[in-house]
Amino acid sequence: MSETAAADDITSLISGLEHLAEEFVSGLDARSDALRAVPAEFEGLNASLASAGTSGPFLLFQIILTVSLVAGMLVLVNRWLTKRTDARSVWRKFLASIEAAALALVFGFIATQVLTGAGLPMRTLRLWAVVTIAGFLILATVRFILMASRRTETPSRSIHLRALVRDLSVVVAFAIIGVALIATLRLWNAGPGLEDLVRTGLVGIPAYLLFAAVAWRNRRTMAVAAAGPRPRSRWRTGLARSWPGIIIGFLIVTFLSTQGALTMGRAFPGSAVLLTGLMFVAIPHLDAMIGSWARRGLESPDISILAAAGRQTARFAVVIIILSMLATIWATPLADGFGIDLGQVARDSFGLALILMATAFLWNLVGTAAGRALRPELPAVGEDAEVPNAPRSRLGTLVPLLSGIGKASIVVLALLSVLVSIGVNVWPLITGLSIFGLAIGFGSQTLVKDVVSGLFFLIDDAFRFGEYIETSGAKGTVEKISVRSVCLRGTRGTLATVPYGQIGKIQNFSRDxxxxxxxxxxxxxxxxxxxxxxxxxxxxxxxxxxxxxxxxxxxxxxxxxxxxxxxxxxxxxxxxxxxxxxxxxxxxxxxxxxxxxxxxxxxxxxxxxxxxxxxx
CATH class of the missing domain: 3.30.70.100 (Alpha-Beta Plaits)
Known part of the structure; x- marks a missing residue:
């Protein structure tokens, strides 16, 4: 029965691929025919403008006038609000930008009422007024995300960030104008050939090239932003080095995907493409901003452990939200093409996201509690910690071990929950692991001896992190304590791993x-x-x-x-x-x-x- 179902699935997949190929070829033919009809469609657009009592040059003049009036009002109101509220912080400037946008939107609608009468001309001018406001808010949001951590950066870093904001603003403004131009053509019922020409030749290709040029010109700034604050892990450093290349590769894939979707008659909205590109640029800066906010919560004694863990989990929540948005934007047309039930996928994804969020919160809760418990073990700010591996207290020795066990248990429970959520019967797996563990217990007496001996050594408080001890087989500073063994760093730098069952007598040279x-x-x-x-x-x-x-x-x-x-x-x-x-x-x-x-x-x-x- 299962083999028959698998064969049916493969057959349906092949049929779907063949259908997509045929649809793509027919779409190419349709685009070619539409491009040949561009002159006729342009004449039809001029006829539509004339029937509405306007013309192309005059409508263009009205659009430029509307955009200038709304933009001027935005700048004036924004400056007035900034001075009135003494908005020196990035947060206050961002809120002042939102208030200025609301006032400018009202002014823009009044101005369009004065400039033209009812009908398509007024709807066109109001469209451009809204686009101007939306573009201003998008640019303000980008500036807010990129410059939020400027106070913690060096002066040269701030200069590079301002250069990135300036270059990115030019690209965003060009893309927003292109989106508004395509929306205007649709409003006036322009033909598909003319719309395709503007979308691809006048807007799409130049916008992608400009975006790639900005990513290459500011590659070092983007790499530093992706690396995040120090200390940096090895994988984060590698990701930071390749981040500009990832962005450029994403632009290439996005361009090919949008053109393929356009060919098959499922064009992606230009706003969605622009939003995706901005998300890729802003993700490292947003992550750094949230990470700094979470770090302050972890270090502040006035914030509870639950609140600090919630701040740490916020970074993971942002990742989930961004992945969900990208899946909604890019996977939906593909799912439609293959006939996938999006409702079921959304429900399964939502359940999986809840499990991952709960796992991340519990993980951060354990880590935050361990960090708070180990805070007295850390040197004070400005204190010269001459010996980095100074002896710790008993709490400082047991907490990291218990924290590691707790995190491992959380990961195991999360994996089992994920398997249950996707319909996998986990009881045979649990039974098999139990039998495997029982076999290890009977067959590996040395392992059991090591674990039990280590438990009693820790209960007796025989040694701690950073203490210098001597066992029957080695001596050195305790550098690592695991469930089965202890690692000793000798005076010459050698690292000896001694199982607890082989320690024998312990001489502690660092106690009292x-x-x-x-x-x-x-x-x-x-x-x-x-x-x-x-x-x-x-x-x-x-x-x-x-x-x-x-x-x-x-x-x-x-x-x-x-x-x-x-x-x-x-x-x-x-x-x-x-x-x-x-x-x-x-x-x-x-x-x-x-x-x-x-x-x-x-x-x-x-x-x-x-x-x-x-x-x-």
Whole structure:
């Protein structure tokens, strides 16, 4: 039964492709015939203008006058509102532009009533008035999105952004004029050949070439915008480098798609094409703006975890909305051609989008809660974090591990939910995974031992991130903690991965405090009391040093003669310091003792070499 259904689907697909090919060939013939009839259609357009009591040049003059009056009113009102409200921020300027557009629209309709009488001439002038207002709002929106983050950029970056806005405004204005011109031809019932000539030759090809030129000229600005703020991931950097090429490739594909749709009699609206192009240019800037807004919510203690997670999810929501708009614009004609039920596709897509949105929100909720919990572990703003992998608290060690487990669980549940939403029976999959897990439990005793041992190590708080430990197999700074193993970074940079089951005994050198012991071999006739005073004075000097006293818990003291070996006195000294911070104090003490011994004539004796008397 399933093989028969698959064969029927393949047959219907082939039939649909053949139908599209035939439709495309017939569409090419129809466009060629229409282009041959352009002179006759132009004469018919002049006759329509004459019957309405106007002419082409006079109507063009009225259009230019209407656009000039409306644009002039827009500029004057916008400047007046900007000065009256002291609109210095980008948000206020954008709101002032909307208010100016509303007032200019009323003025434009009044002006068209004065310039011409009722009928097609008035509808034409009002069309151009509305197009002028719409173009102004589109340009204001583009400027708002591109320049919203200008305050956080360098002066040179702001100059490049202004250049991008200027070049893009020229392209958008040209495209809007082209859309209005095509709408005017339709309003006057111009023939398909004349409309096709204007759409493709006078508007489409120049607009695409201008758009591609803007993308190439401002490729570095677009690449920086697509890269986003630092730190940047590797995939984001690669995407940023190829973003201008992606835009140009999108323009080529869009041009071919629009021409193919036009040939088959399913022309895309010019406004939809323009909107899609602007979306591609504005997406990185919009993402950077929302990302900055979400980052402020994450860093602000006055915003709750739920609100901060909602801000983080807003970036994903924008991606979903943009993909939905693109699918609506470009996939609908293709679905109509193949006979796909758009209602069912829309319902399935909406359910899938809800699952993805819930997954993104839960993911960001876990990440935000972990970030808030780890905030005390991070250095304060302006603080010089000399050691990037400084030891963390127990909370700072457990939170990243729990966060990773929580995110992995969310992804698994999301995948199962997606499979259920598309009609896949997941119970056999869950049963199979359970049996697989049981087999692993019986067959991989070492893995179970590693996981259980790691659980008890973490419960006992045996080690934390950034601490220096020594196990039976390796020693180093704890750099990564996973479910099965711990990674230790050695003093020479080597990274050792030690499974928990093989750790054995742990020596932690970074917990609480350490006692550092020093030993000095001096001549037998050395004044021991003099050495004691020298070491005591050095200990007092170290304790008075503000840089070293912070980590010093007990000052350097002499413990006297520890032992006598081969006619040599071995004098011991010690101090107590914070764990992991004793090295600087030790170096300072040894340097000072070396200088003091030379100044006071105290002779150090090297340790004698032992020789095997039978070696001869």
């Amino acid at each position: 405090w350490v006692i550092e012991k020093l030993a000095f071999r001096v001549a037998f006739d050395t004044d021991v009391e003099k050495v004691r005073k020298i070491i005591k004075k050095i200990g007092e000097d170290i304790a008075a040093d503000p840089e070293l006293a912070v980590d010093l818990l007990e000052p350097l003291k002499s413990k006297g003669i520890g032992e006598v070996e081969d006619g040599t006195l071995i004098i011991h000294a010690k101090f107590r310091a914070k764990a992991g911070q004793q090295s600087l104090i030790r170096r300072a003490a040894l340097t000072a003792i070396h200088s003091a011994f030379r100044e006071n004539g105290i002779r150090a004796v090297p340790k004698p070499l032992t020789a095997n008397p039978d070696a001869a």
